[in-house]
Amino acid sequence: MKRSLLLISILIAGLGASVALAHVMDARRVADQDQSDETLYVSGPTAKRLALGFNGLAADWYWMRSLQYVGRKIVHFEDTHDARVSFSALGDLDLGQLASLLKASTTLDPQFMAPYEYGAMILPEINSDQAIDLLNYGIAANPNEWRLYQHLGYVYWQRHDYQKASELYTAGGKLAGAPPWMLAMGAHMKAEGGSRNSAREMYRHLYDSSHDKAVQDMVEKQMMRLDWLDDREIIRHVIAVYKEKNGRCPASWLEISGQLGEARMMSAPNSARGLKMDATGAPLDPSGVAYWLEDCDVDLGKDTQIPRR
């Protein structure tokens, strides 16, 4: 009986002590935790060799790790800055390991398309050479996959290399199973690669061909940004006309709401949407937030969802 009591006491005391120690260790870990990247000790080819036939599973693990890596960086950024991370701010997140993680995933499973697509969208914001390396590797491993040509074309388009983008869209468009718009995009890119219309067209196809929600969200925001650029042109024109007529800038949206209303009727020949306004006459950006009027110019509101680039 005495022995049992002693053992039970040790059990309870031991459990209590282990919980306390775990708390101390957790607290230390949070304090010590920095966002420096842990080194990838195992390269893709080595990981493939060590995977013993489980390379598909290892590729999935690297893929999920890539997503968590970006997610963790975003959470850390938002915890330490009083702002949400926009797509254009991805370069500020120090995503130095992302290319290696995606490369490891695709080396383990070269047919795995999701990391290529993700890399094509995210890596150009960090280092477009890494995106090009990743996609060239993908094309070498999957020469008949037209989507990879589409993604690589997108990366070159972002670098304003419209000639190369056009070549890639055309090459991808000639592959079996490629949709006809790939060839059309190739021609379009060659003729007016830098135009807003080309951009809109390309984002629309990216949206339609992607199954990744994150990519679709990003594309949606980029399309809204193009609409905002259209809106800005219209509003600036209305402001300029007002200034010419009255010799001063409008003090509020109300002063030009009539002209904006007229402009709305015939606005945005290149855009699918017209200029929308709220009850106070303030025009709304594509995410539904009122534009900001200041010093004879228009800008995005503070709460806007639209990326600046």
Next chain:
Amino acid sequence: MSQTPSDATRQIESAQPPRGGTPDQSLSLSLRRTFAIARNAFREAVRDRVLYNLVLFVLLLIGGAIFLGELSAGQEAKIIVDLSLSAMLLFGVFIAIFVGVGLVYKEIERRTLYAILSKPISRGQFLLGKYLGLCATLFVNVLIMGLGVSLALVYIHRGWDPLVVNIWPAILLIYFELAIITGVALLFSSFSTPALSALLTFFVFIIGHFSADLKALANSGSSARFVFRALYYLLPNLTNYSAIAAASHGTVPDATSVLLAIAYAIVYSAVLLAAASLIFGRRNFK
């Protein structure tokens, strides 16, 4: 529950040859005896709760189907296939190794082997029966797991998905890889202790997946290239059975590759069983 001497011997006794039978009858009886041993090995595996690993597998599938969709950004079907076929291979390898190395050893340890070998059955037939019994266990295991994966895919897609069918050639290749591993385990257990046999079989499984490197070393200018060449041909080439990653993309290996891999597994297993029979036949159990 363990096997009793009467379980194994009763079935063999029921396959006693009639006096003065023809060669055809003798072959048929020989097969019946081998199958009696196989049936018994299968029952023993079931009694040893080997198939309980299926419960763990189902839990893994359910967990994977529910949680991985959130983590993988829409890649749940691929990850379910990768996870479940990898688990199928891993569980299968553990069963092949740990049950395989005990097949002969347990009979010797419990002395039931003496009762069996006192019947008109050769040591080779005994080993073949044991091998077939474990292969049957693995077959049931892989079949149920494969059906589970197919159902999980139907659940994820809320309906039919071509992957449901396209994963089966990869499952077939996994099964034949396991058949080779079972043969290796049986070979080592015919002359070694269970612990050492398990270790050696696991090493063969690992080296079997490095056969591309062995071949590269065999083709290098190294002075040991002849050793590597010998090892390359001597050890099983298991990379031919790695079709999991391709299956997760719905890629079906071509029929010739699958048939060649199956033929290789059958031939290699026959070699392993012949070697095991040779060694086992010379063992002195006195």
